[in-house]
Amino acid sequence: MEAVKNQTQVRAEIGWLWQREDDCCGQSDSGAVRYNVFKKDISENRLEGVWSKVGMELADGESTSIVLDYLTRKTVGGTLDIGFLDIRALMVVNHGPGTLIVKPGASSAWEGPWGSSVSQQNIVPSGGSILISAGSEPWKVTIIANTLTFEADDDKCLYDVAVVGKIGDLPSDNSSSGSNSSSSSETSESISE
Numbered sequence: 001m002e003a004v005k006n007q008t009q010v011r012a013e014i015g016w017l018w019q020r021e022d023d024c025c026g027q028s029d030s031g032a033v034r035y036n037v038f039k040k041d042i043s044e045n046r047l048e049g050v051w052s053k054v055g056m057e058l059a060d061g062e063s064t065s066i067v068l069d070y071l072t073r074k075t076v077g078g079t080l081d082i083g084f085l086d087i088r089a090l091m092v093v094n095h096g097p098g099t100l101i102v103k104p105g106a107s108s109a110w111e112g113p114w115g116s117s118v119s120q121q122n123i124v125p126s127g128g129s130i131l132i133s134a135g136s137e138p139w140k141v142t143i144i145a146n147t148l149t150f151e152a153d154d155d156k157c158l159y160d161v162a163v164v165g166k167i168g169d170l171p172s173d174n175s176s177s178g179s180n181s182s183s184s185s186e187t188s189e190s191i192s193e
Contacts, residue, residue: 011034011035012034012035012091012131013033013034013035014033014034015033035131035133048165048166048167049082049084049164049165049166049167050162050163050164051071051073051082051084051162051163052073052160052161052162052163053073053160053161054160055158055160056150056158056159056160056161057156057157057158057159058098058100058150058151058152058156058157058159059152059156060098060152060153060154060155060156061151061152061153062151062152063149063150063151063152064149064150065105065106065147065148065149065150066147066148066150066161067108067146067147068084068087068110068141068146068147068148068163069083069084069085069141069142069143069146070083070146071083071084071163082167083167083168084141084163084165084166084167084168085140085141085165085166085167085168086134086138086139086140086141086165086166087110087112087134087138087139087141087163087164087165088133088134088138088139088164088165088166089131089132089133089134089162089163089164089165090102090112090113090130090131090132090148090161090162090163090164091129091130091131091132091160091161091162091163092122092124092129092130092150092159092160092161092162093124093128093129093159093160094124094125094126094127094128094129094157094158094159095126095127095157095158095159095160096125096126096127096155096157096158097126097155097156097157098126098152098153098154098155098156098157099123099124099125099126099152099153099154099155099157100123100124100150100151100152100153100157100159101121101122101123101124101149101150101151101152101153102121102122102123102124102130102148102149102150103117103120103121103122103148103149103151104117104120104147104148104149105117105146105147105148105149106147106149107147108143108144108145108146108147109145109147110139110141110145110146110147110148111139111145112132112134112139112148113132113134113139124159126155126157138165138166141165
């Protein structure tokens with residue numbers, strides 16, 4: 001008998017709608033630019049985990065980090081622990097009013113799409129968003145490279161984050177993340193809902 005296969009889809013779409021003030025019907029082009037990844041397999045290449053959080057907030061100049069192999073979120077009747085082994089896609093939406101900086105953590109830096117922790121970052125302006133996809137080669141997460149940092153610049157930031165990838169067992173001891181472990185675990189707890 002054939003094994004049951006995982007089916008996972010990641011889709012992002014940019015479309016637009018414009019309308020003159022006196023028009024009853026607007027002109028639209030929905031899905032003019034589309035990115036779609038669909039996996040149907042039982043291989044090491046599968047997508048199987050999602051973690052997201054909306055309404056995260058930082059004061060101007062403040063920063064916070066998430067530990068990608070030790071995230072939690074509230075569910076009905078308890079919490080769900082999610083530990084990523086690799087990341088396939090990262091999406092960040094900045095509702096502003098400040099600029100949001102997304103970068104590897106100061107310690108246990110997850111270099112992911114940047115390939116280096118030195119001065120690498122994405123700047124997300126107020127009202128902007130980023131979607132970064134790994135393509136066919138996922139970005140690995142390890143106990144020594146697992147921290148992603150968000151920093152508000154110019155003003156406070158209200159933002160949303162989504163992470164998609166392959167999940168595995170959580171580290172048996174969160175202190176494996178190094179000196180950042182206590183603040184990181186507090187951060188992942190404080191941003192979970």
